[in-house]
Amino acid sequence: MKAVLFQLLQALLLVVLAPLAAGFVATCKARLQNRRGAGLLQPWRNLRKLFGKEVVLAAHASWIFRVAPYVVFTATVMAASVVPALLVSTPLSLTADVIALVALLALARFFLALAGMDIGTAFGGMGASREMTFSALAEPAMLMSVFVLSLGAHSTNLTTMISHTLDTPLVLQPSIAFALVAMLMIALAENGRIPVDNPTTHLELTMVHEAMILEYSGRHLALMEWAAMIKLLLFATLILDLFFPWGMATDAGLMAMLLALLCWLLKLAVLLLLLAVCETSLAKLRLFEVPEFLSTAFVLAFLGLLIHYMLEVSL
Amino acid sequence: MKHLANSWFAERLGDRGIRTTYLEDHHPAHMPCLEIMRLEWAHAAEEARRMDMRLVAVWAAEAGAHDQDQAARHGLYAYVCFAHPEHRHAMLRTPLPADAPELPSITAHYIAACRMERHMQDMFGIRIKGIPDARAWIKHEHWPQAAQPLRDDFDGMQCSDTPAADYPWVQSGSAGVYEIPVGPVHAGIIEPGHFRFLAVGEQILNMEERLGYVHKGIERAMQGRSAEEGVRLAARVSGDSSIAHAWAFAQACEYAADITPPRRASLLRGILCERERMANHIGDIGAICNDAAFAFMHGQMQRLREIMARTHGRLFGHRLLFDTIIPGGVCVDLNAEQAGELRTETQDIAAEVEHLRSIYADHPSIQQRVIGSGTVSEKDARDLGLLGYAGRASGHYPDERIEEAYPPYDRLSVKVPQGQLGDVATRVWVRFEEIAESARLIVAMIKQLEADAICAHWQPPEAGVSGFSAIEGWRGEIAVWLRFAEDGRIDRYYVRDPSVINWLGLELAVRQVPVPDFPLNNKSFNCSYAGHDV
Numbered sequence: 084m085k086a087v088l089f090q091l092l093q094a095l096l097l098v099v100l101a102p103l104a105a106g107f108v109a110t111c112k113a114r115l116q117n118r119r120g121a122g123l124l125q126p127w128r129n130l131r132k133l134f135g136k137e138v139v140l141a142a143h144a145s146w147i148f149r150v151a152p153y154v155v156f157t158a159t160v161m162a163a164s165v166v167p168a169l170l171v172s173t174p175l176s177l178t179a180d181v182i183a184l185v186a187l188l189a190l191a192r193f194f195l196a197l198a199g200m201d202i203g204t205a206f207g208g209m210g211a212s213r214e215m216t217f218s219a220l221a222e223p224a225m226l227m228s229v230f231v232l233s234l235g236a237h238s239t240n241l242t243t244m245i246s247h248t249l250d251t252p253l254v255l256q257p258s259i260a261f262a263l264v265a266m267l268m269i270a271l272a273e274n275g276r277i278p279v280d281n282p283t284t285h286l287e288l289t290m291v292h293e294a295m296i297l298e299y300s301g302r303h304l305a306l307m308e309w310a311a312m313i314k315l316l317l318f319a320t321l322i323l324d325l326f327f328p329w330g331m332a333t334d335a336g337l338m339a340m341l342l343a344l345l346c347w348l349l350k351l352a353v354l355l356l357l358l359a360v361c362e363t364s365l366a367k368l369r370l371f372e373v374p375e376f377l378s379t380a381f382v383l384a385f386l387g388l389l390i391h392y393m394l395e396v397s398l
Numbered sequence: 399m400k401h402l403a404n405s406w407f408a409e410r411l412g413d414r415g416i417r418t419t420y421l422e423d424h425h426p427a428h429m430p431c432l433e434i435m436r437l438e439w440a441h442a443a444e445e446a447r448r449m450d451m452r453l454v455a456v457w458a459a460e461a462g463a464h465d466q467d468q469a470a471r472h473g474l475y476a477y478v479c480f481a482h483p484e485h486r487h488a489m490l491r492t493p494l495p496a497d498a499p500e501l502p503s504i505t506a507h508y509i510a511a512c513r514m515e516r517h518m519q520d521m522f523g524i525r526i527k528g529i530p531d532a533r534a535w536i537k538h539e540h541w542p543q544a545a546q547p548l549r550d551d552f553d554g555m556q557c558s559d560t561p562a563a564d565y566p567w568v569q570s571g572s573a574g575v576y577e578i579p580v581g582p583v584h585a586g587i588i589e590p591g592h593f594r595f596l597a598v599g600e601q602i603l604n605m606e607e608r609l610g611y612v613h614k615g616i617e618r619a620m621q622g623r624s625a626e627e628g629v630r631l632a633a634r635v636s637g638d639s640s641i642a643h644a645w646a647f648a649q650a651c652e653y654a655a656d657i658t659p660p661r662r663a664s665l666l667r668g669i670l671c672e673r674e675r676m677a678n679h680i681g682d683i684g685a686i687c688n689d690a691a692f693a694f695m696h697g698q699m700q701r702l703r704e705i706m707a708r709t710h711g712r713l714f715g716h717r718l719l720f721d722t723i724i725p726g727g728v729c730v731d732l733n734a735e736q737a738g739e740l741r742t743e744t745q746d747i748a749a750e751v752e753h754l755r756s757i758y759a760d761h762p763s764i765q766q767r768v769i770g771s772g773t774v775s776e777k778d779a780r781d782l783g784l785l786g787y788a789g790r791a792s793g794h795y796p797d798e799r800i801e802e803a804y805p806p807y808d809r810l811s812v813k814v815p816q817g818q819l820g821d822v823a824t825r826v827w828v829r830f831e832e833i834a835e836s837a838r839l840i841v842a843m844i845k846q847l848e849a850d851a852i853c854a855h856w857q858p859p860e861a862g863v864s865g866f867s868a869i870e871g872w873r874g875e876i877a878v879w880l881r882f883a884e885d886g887r888i889d890r891y892y893v894r895d896p897s898v899i900n901w902l903g904l905e906l907a908v909r910q911v912p913v914p915d916f917p918l919n920n921k922s923f924n925c926s927y928a929g930h931d932v
Binding site for chain 2: 112115116117118205206209213277278281283284285286287288289297363364365366367368369370371372
C-alpha cells in the first residue's frame with residue numbers, strides 16, 4: 084500500500100517539478116549570459132497565465148486538434164510515471180519497460196504531428212515534417228543506446244536494469260560511455276534543445292517543436308508546454324536511472340526515500356546545468372546537419388553495442 | 399558652398415546625340431539636374447549603364463506653383479538619378495503630360511528601377527511602357543484602382559470601400575512545389591512584411607517580397623511644412639537611421655538655399671552619424687547570432703548598444719538621436735568634458751567589440767552557420783546596385799563619404815571594408831570592420847572639433863528651387879530630393895532609403911538556401927520596412 088502511494092507521489096513529483104526544472108535551465112542560461120533571468124518560478128507563472136486564458140480555435144480545426152493536447156499530456160505523464168525517480172522497485176515496475184516508454188512518447192509525438200498538420204497552415208506542416216524526420220532517426224538510436232545496457236542486465240525492464248547496475252561492482256565499462264554520449268545527444272534532439280531546435284525562438288521558419296504548437300492557445304497551449312517540460316525532466320531522470328542510479332532507494336523506508344530524493348535532485352541539478360552550458364556555448368545546427376548529428380548518435384550507440392560484445396561479454 | 403558645375407554627364411550624353419538642358423533652379427551644381435526629351439528617356443538610361451553609372455533612384459513629382467505656365471502643358475516630371483564613382487551624381491528630368499502620362503521603362507537597363515517605377519505607377523497613375531512587372535506595388539489591393547495618392551487632387555480623407563482582391567503572386571505550376579506564406583504578422587516583434595516562399599522540401603526555389611504594410615504617406619505629409627518642421631518628420635522615416643535621414647533632408651535644404659553649415663556642425667553631424675552606425679551594427683551582429691540561437695553574443699551586443707543609447711540620451715537628449723539635426727546645423731553641442739567622455743566610451747566599446755569578435759570568430763558552431771550561407775555574387779550586386787554593407791560584402795563598394803565627400807568627410811580618409819564572397823559571414827565581417835572604422839572616425843572628428851557656431855542662419859530659398867543630397871547612412875546611401883514652394887515651405891519631397899534596393903539583394907541571396915536559414919539571411923541584410931514603405 085505504501086509502495087503504491089510512493090508510486091503515485093513519485094509521478095506527481097515529476098509532473099509538479101517539471102516546470103521548476105525548465106525554470107532552472109532558463110535561469111542557469113540567463114546567468115551564463117550575464118542576465119538576471121525571470122526566476123525559477125516563471126514557467127509556473129506562464130502555465131497559470133495560459134490556463135486562465137480562453138482558447139482560440141482556428142475555423143478549420145477538427146477534433147484531432149482539440150484532443151491532441153490531452154493525449155499528448157496524458158501519454159507524457161504516463162511515460163513519466165513509468166520511469167523510477169526515487170524508488171527502484173515500484174508496483175508498476177512490470178510496466179516499466181523501455182520499449183513501452185519509447186512507444187508512449189511516440190504516441191504523444193504522433194498526435195503532436197497530426198495536430199500540427201490539422202490546421203493546414205504552412206508552419207504546422209513544416210514543423211510536423213521536420214519532427215518526423217528527426218524522430219525517425221532518434222528513436223532507433225535511443226533504443227540502440229538502451230540496448231547496450233539491456234545486454235548486461237538481460238532485460239529491457241528499467242527496474243531490472245537499474246538493479247543490475249546497482250548490484251554489479253563499479254568497473255569502467257567503455258560500452259556504457261558510448262551509450263551515455265549517444266543518449267545525451269538524443270535527449271537534446273528529443274527535447275528540441277539547442278543545437279537541434281531552439282525552444283525560445285520567435286522565428287517561425289526555423290521552428291520544429293514550436294511550429295507544431297504555433298496555433299494553440301489557452302489551456303491547450305498550457306498542456307502542450309507542460310508536456311514538453313515533463314518530457315525534459317523524464318529524459319533527465321531516465322539518463323540518471325540508466326547511467327548513474329547510485330543513491331536510489333531500494334525499499335520504501337522514509338529515510339531511504341529522503342536520501343534518494345536528495346541524491347536525485349542533486350544529480351538532476353548537475354545534469355540540467357550541463358544542458359544550460361551546452362545551450363549557451365552552441366549555436367543551432369543547419370537543418371540538414373541534424374540527421375548527421377542523430378546518425379552520429381546511432382553510430383556511437385552501435386559502437387557501444389559492439390564493444391560490449393568484444394570486451395565485456397566474458398565478464 | 400560653391401562647387402564647379404558637373405558637366406561630365408551632359409557631355410557624355412551629348413556625344414551620344416542626347417540633347418540636355420541644364421536646370422538653373424536645381425542645386426547643388428556638382429550634382430546637376432538635366433532636362434531631356436521623353437523620347438530619349440530609355441536611351442539615356444542605356445547610355446548611363448554603358449558608362450558604368452549606378453542607378454540611385456527613379457521618381458516623379460508634380461510641377462510646382464512656379465511652373466504654372468508649364469503645368470498646363472505637362473503637369474508631371476519624371477526624375478532619374480545616376481551616380482558614378484568618380485563623376486558624382488547626375489539627374490535627368492523629363493516633363494510628362496498631366497492626363498494619361500506615359501513613360502518608357504528603364505528596368506531593362508537597371509533591375510532596381512522596376513519597383514520604383516511600380517511606385518510611380520501606383521502613386522501618380524503614370525503608365526510605364528514596357529515594364530516587365532506591372533503589378534501594383536505600394537498601393538495594396540484595397541486601394542481604389544483610380545486613386546493617385548501623390549497627385550494634388552487626391553483626397554486622403556475619403557474612405558475606400560474597395561474589397562481586398564488577391565495579389566497575383568509568382569507561382570510554380572508544379573505539384574511538388576509548395577508555398578509558404580510568412581507575415582505580415584510575425585511571431586516575434588518585428589516590422590510587418592510578407593514573404594512568399596516557393597519551396598521543394600526544405601529548399602527555397604524563390605522568395606517574393608510584398609512590402610508596403612507600413613506605408614505612412616510621408617512624401618505627402620511633408621508637403622506644406624517648413625524646413626524646420628520637415629526635418630523632424632524626415633528623422634522619423636526609419637527610426638534606426640534617424641540621423642542619416644535627417645542629415646540627408648537638412649543637406650538637401652542647405653544645398654537648395656545655398657547655405658554652408660559651420661565646420662563644427664558638420665563634425666557633430668559626422669560624430670552622430672558614425673555613432674548611429676556603430677550602435678546599429680552592434681545590435682545587428684547580436685541579432686544575427688541570436689537567429690542562429692547563439693544567445694550569448696546577443697546578450698553582450700545588446701548590453702553595448704544599451705550603453706550607447708543611454709549616453710546618447712544623456713548627452714544629446716534622445717536615445718536614438720532624434721531631432722538633433724536642424725536645417726543649417728545641429729541643435730546639440732558637446733563641451734570639452736563631454737567630448738572626452740564620448741571619445742573614451744567609443745574607444746571602450748570598440749575594444750569590447752573586438753574582444754567579442756575574437757569569440758565569434760573562434761566559435762566553429764556559429765561560423766558553420768554563417769559561412770557560405772546566402773551568397774550574392776559580385777555581378778548580381780553590381781546589376782542591382784546593392785548599397786552599404788550588403789554591397790560591400792559582394793564586391794560593390796559605393797560609399798558617399800568617399801564619392802561625394804561631403805563635409806566633414808572631405809577632411810577625413812574613410813576606409814571601406816572590401817568583401818568579396820557575399821555570404822552572411824562576409825556581411826557580418828563588414829559590420830565588424832565598419833564598427834572599428836567608425837570608432838576611429840569619431841575619435842578623429844572629436845580631435846578636429848574647434849570652437850565655432852553650431853548652426854548657420856537658416857534662410858529658405860525662393861519658390862521653385864530644388865535640392866538633392868546623398869548621405870551615407872549606416873545601411874548605405876540615402877538619397878533625398880526636395881523642392882521649395884512659397885514662404886520656405888516644402889513643395890515636394892522624395893526619399894530613397896537604401897533598403898529599396900537592398901531588399902532585392904535578399905531575394906537573390908536566399909535562392910538555394912534551406913527555409914530555416916532564411917531568418918539568418920534576412921537579419922544579415924536587415925533592410926528597413928519603414929524606410930522602404932515611407
